[in-house]
Amino acid sequence: MYQAKLYIDFDSPGVLDEATSGFEEPFDVLEEEVHDDGTISFVVDSRGHQEALVKRMADSPEVSEIEPLGEGRLLVRKDAKGATVAIRENHGKLNGIDKVRGTKRVFEVLLFRREDLRGMMADLRELGSVRVGSLVGTDEPPNVLSDRQYEAVRTALEIGYFDWPRSGDAEALAAALGVTHPTALEHLRKGERKLLERALSDATARTTSRDREFLLTSSPPV
Secondary structure, eight states: OEEEEEEEEESSOOHHHHHHTTOSSOEEEEEEEEOTTSEEEEEEEOTTOHHHHHHHHHTOTTEEEEEEEETTEEEEEEEOOTHHHHHHHTTOEEOSEEEEETTEEEEEEEESOHHHHHHHHHHHTTTEEEEEEEEEEOSSOOTTSOHHHHHHHHHHHHHTTTSSSOSSOHHHHHHHHTSOHHHHHHHHHHHHHHHHHHHHHSGGGSOOHHHHHHHHSSSOOO
């Protein structure tokens, strides 16, 4: 399993890029979830600019929902495209805390194989400039998981459960594990939760000086 930090500067701005351009500080994007209907939902910490962000995104045909959550946070649901698709199709999973300012994004991505990262980078380069800021990995099964949870996560990856669109569904996962449908999903969901909790607790999930340098200047950090 690997945790990668990716620095991306898109050639063409998307909805979120246009909404966050021109501000002095980057915005936090968290609680991202890709849905099977081809949309993605996420929460943006508006940093006191809630009205401006809503106004910039409200008229976009790509945005299907904008809901204030209190404390300056906005729940947004929009078409999933670009980097989200590239990450998902290469078996990556967004860790839940990203940074955005204009066309620049800092993504935290959880992945299971180095070859997935290579494919992800190739697809992302079709969208703009991209580099790996950090890559932390281990060849051993994550010790936060039980044996059954690790087996469920590994098998789900192998059968294409995390592909988009999925090439292996929950029934196929249950059959491969030799358990019932509810049991398979229980092991998988618990395993996913533990992996994300560990990833989010890592120090790389916080904005570093390198992140700020990339987001606030015209060239990526070296």
